[in-house]
Amino acid sequence: MPEIKVKIASPVGLHARPAGQFVKAAAKHGGPVSIARPGADPVDARSMLSVLGLAIGHGEEVVISAEGEGADATLAELSRLVSTVED
Template sequence: MPEIHVKIASSVGLHARPASVFVKAAAQHPGTVSIGRPGTDLVDARSMLSVLSLAIGHGEEVVLRTEGEGADKALTELSQLLVTDLDA
């Protein structure tokens, strides 16, 4: 179960448009994708409501974890989204 810690680059954090882009990308992967703050329970990254409920701001560190088929590929692709300003 690979995981990575990344800082959110989007200027508005993981809200509205950036969250939508991330959730849609997470839904494309066949395995499980989870996200959350370090030291807390992670939520389903395919759920817009769950991701928005985290209220993650710009520059905050998150844990991204993937499981199942294509887990490493998913981790790489999704972490790249998080370190990109998706609101630009």
Template structure:
């Protein structure tokens, strides 16, 4: 399963609005998409509660994984979103 590491740019971390934008973008992918802290168990990136439960803060690194057709494009889109999300 392809994966990418990216730092969260949002000043509020992956909370509320930035998390919502991330979950909506992940939900567009037909295959499984997950997010995790490096070395930790991944959660479903299409679940708002799962993403919020990670309590990811500003500047933290996350690992995003996707599988299936278009996985690389999905990872690129999600990485771009994570690195440019406003607070």
């Protein structure tokens, strides 16, 4: 399963609006998508409650993985979402 490590750029971390955008993008992928802190158990990246439950803050590193067709494109999109700050 392809995976990528990225740092969270949002000043509020992966909470509320950034988490919503992340979950929405992950849900578009046809296969399983997960997110985790390095070395921790992954959670379903398509679940808002699971993502918010991680309480990931600004500057923290996460591991995102995706499985199935289009996994690399999904990882690129999700990485871009969490590693950039929107104005």
